[in-house]
Amino acid sequence: MEGTIFSLIPAVLMLVLVLLTRKVILSLGIGIIVGAFMLTQMDIGAGLALIWSLFAGIFVSDGSLNMGSIYLLSFLFLLGITTAFMTASGGSRAFGRWAVERIRTRKGAKLVPSMLGIVIFIDDYFNALAVGQVARPVTDRYKVSRAKLAYFIDSTSAPITVISPISSWGAYIIGTIGSILATNEITEYQALEAFVLMIPANLYVFAALLLVFLTIYLRLDIGPMKVHEKRALETGELNDPEKGDVPGDLSDEFKEHGNGKISHLVWPIISLIVGTVAMMVITGIQNTEGPADLLSIFANTNVNISLFTGGVVSVLIALFLYLSQPKPKSGLPLVFGQGMKAMLPAIYILVFAWMIGDIIGQLQTGEYLAQQFSEADINLAYLPLIIFLLSGFMALSTGTSWGTFGIMLPIAGEIAAVSDPTLILPALSAVLAGSVFGDHCSPISDTTILSSTGAGSNHIDHVLTQLPYAIIAAVASSIGYVILGLSGQIWLPLVLTLIIVAGIALIIHKFNPQTSK
Template sequence: MEGTKETSKNDFKRLLIVYGIIFAAFILIGFLVPDNPDDFGILTTIPAIFMIIFIFRTKRIVEGLTLATILCCIMVHKGGFIPAFADIAQVAMLREDTAFLIIVCGLMGSLVALIEKNGGGFAFGEFVASRVKSPKLALFGTMLCSALFSLDDYLSSLTSGIAMTPVNDRYKIPREMTAYVIDTTAAPVSVLNPISTWAVFIGSLMVANGIAEEGQQLPTYMATVPFNFYAVFALLIMILTVLGVIPKIGPMKGAYERVAAGGPLAPPDSEKIDIRSGKDSIVPENPKLRNFFAPILILIGAVAFFDFDMQKGIITAIFICFIYFVAQGMDPEEFADTVVEGLKNMVLPILLMILAFCFAEASQQVGFIDYVIDVAVRNITLPFLPVTVFLVFAATEFIMGINWGMYIIAIPIVAPITLALGGNIAVTVGAVAAAGVWGSHCCFYSDATILTSSSTGCNNFRHGITQIPYGVMAGIISAIGYIILGHVIY
């Protein structure tokens, strides 16, 4: 006991020293940088570089995002960084995106809890397990499940995660692999799907920026789909990995070795982000398969009814599920308790996304995006426009994790540049869409990574780090494709 206390005391002292050094370095940076953020130049990249190094070294994403945001505040506001941090937090909380994710992600957690409480998850697992006879078939079933729900990547990630993770667990498939297959299917298939929230959103941005006519956003968007190289190559590489044509590499290989040695299916600290809070599926006396499919179909129908509005769709689905489950004998108080329990299970994923919004807001104050774009587009030539757009905005999304906010920033920038150079707008927007998918796919704290980690019960750092080698592989192939395309068509 004394030894444990002494170890804890030493760890605390070491932690104080480390954080003391970090804050001393922050203060020094704040003192040395110019007073005007417009004069920062390359110094705008310091917070992003610090955050990436910190997360890779410590595997602590919450602290990495928080410290990087504080560093931005110190650089811009000097001694007034604490009020500035509070203001940024308030701005992030008041964003429309934040309200959306709290409502949608929180209530998706509630829907999952209701499905689990009423035995839907267990019944679906039994149904699939009786038909799937090998690990490869289980992973292909996971991919198919994710693709079927590609109306929206949130819906795809959460639904396929809760449905297929227990099935894959039976075949001793590491949670990292389950998360990789789901994440690689969710956004790439959604962005290629003409009847998805991605198509609706990007198409509406094209109308707003004058590159698509009102009422023609869908056909105009579909013209960009053949040029979304990353979505296609990411799916292809994932399929080849499941088949064993591409071997397990890097951290993913380590995950398989851990399980083969008798270790746990989930990496350490996964229970913190697990939507089930690390609990097994509830097994009622008579689990019914309809208790899995009915809530999901209700949600899909509600989202489609409200013109692909996930927020209205999930609220409507919860109301209808109240009638559905109470009619089966579920007590209204038990229903309410389950909804609250599901909301509680989504607190960490929601917190991570809000912190990502805070860092994105702080990065804009130091001028990070403006600097990167200015450097990238300076002296750009038309043949290299597609690959430049892809690489710049992929890196921006990877670092900032601003989700669809990247498209709001990027399309108004690339559209006039493309038109001024006489380029093909479908190619450029296709490259922007691909960049968003790559950044979201590989970023440790993007909504896609966090929600997939939550639904599969996999630590989000481990999910991100095992997925990156395959994402980088697809990204490099895509970049080469854009270079070739640019020189062929221009």
């Protein structure tokens, strides 16, 4: 069944179950079980053994600890502990009071995560988690639903990171582009120059970013988002109370300290940022052979260990500030325990997502889709559109933008180089755009999971509320890619894509009564 149409079954089944049941763990679990049995020819014993090996492989592989996964999961626990200390010390409440005095409108509160999402462009994981910690006290004060906050985080983190050359994504993409250009003997430009020239053709990224700000200024609450925003405004419930625990939710677990100051929130976050970025630079230099420039540093950095280091520093600073407060205050075991407990929903989902991602990889789902694309008789005018849609479906099914980059960038580059070399940069841009689109729609995307975690939102609520916005941006981008293929222009399709997004937003604003203020 590997590499055939049947390899789509676990991914499609999981996506359908998520939409029907809205229970992401159940849906992921069934997808894992079905995929494991497919790989073992329906042998129950072998299937169960495979499931266990997939789970164990997250922590141990080839006889040694899988430190990348362990560092990332540990970072989530550390982030929960830091958040617990910031809450217990009264820092979050103090920051909320300070923000209310300076950010006087709900629109202003929504701008905080959106602007921060663009400013923090170094890494999508870091962006998703750090922005949530900073913005949540502000958006909570103005009763912005956690689903809306998660949308702002997710729809700025990956889009800005994928077009920034000085980022973990940008460095990886530039390295991949360099090998593609060399393989196809294209010498007109270097890898970094090609990356910069590709940016205007990454239509979905700009459509998604524009839609974020149109959503803020026009108060666009589309589909399920309207329900969440109405509940938040009318009842103050920022999450659906019937959904149970959500990542980072510490409400009513302990009493906040009455002498809390803004510094009790700001310094842990600053230490998190400084510690993470410093370690990214250190590991990047250590892993770079020869002279290290800024691009090579971010190409070779170890993101997971950097996040872990930043998390440790942040916990230590938050602990020191908490201990320096006068009594009464909650006991340390309670704060540590509740902080770790708050992150368990995110960790469960992330572990299951990794397992089904491994299943889908072994079934060669991505390779099957890529093969169908390579063998198809494609009109060159529609090449960018087809690449965009296929990359989107592949990222949706597999839950990984990076995996889609790795499979689709070489294929798109080779097809364009052989057929029409002038289309190579638009074709590569379409891969990046489609990968981010699929990532935004996928419930098993790690970036989507971490955006839910950073916002403290129920994960499936975030997926379903973001979906209409992602589709709007994708529809506009699809039209743009048709224009690009037919005209050979770059800037005209981008302008038309943005005009279409703005037009759709204005139509929705006119005919759809809004709940937000």
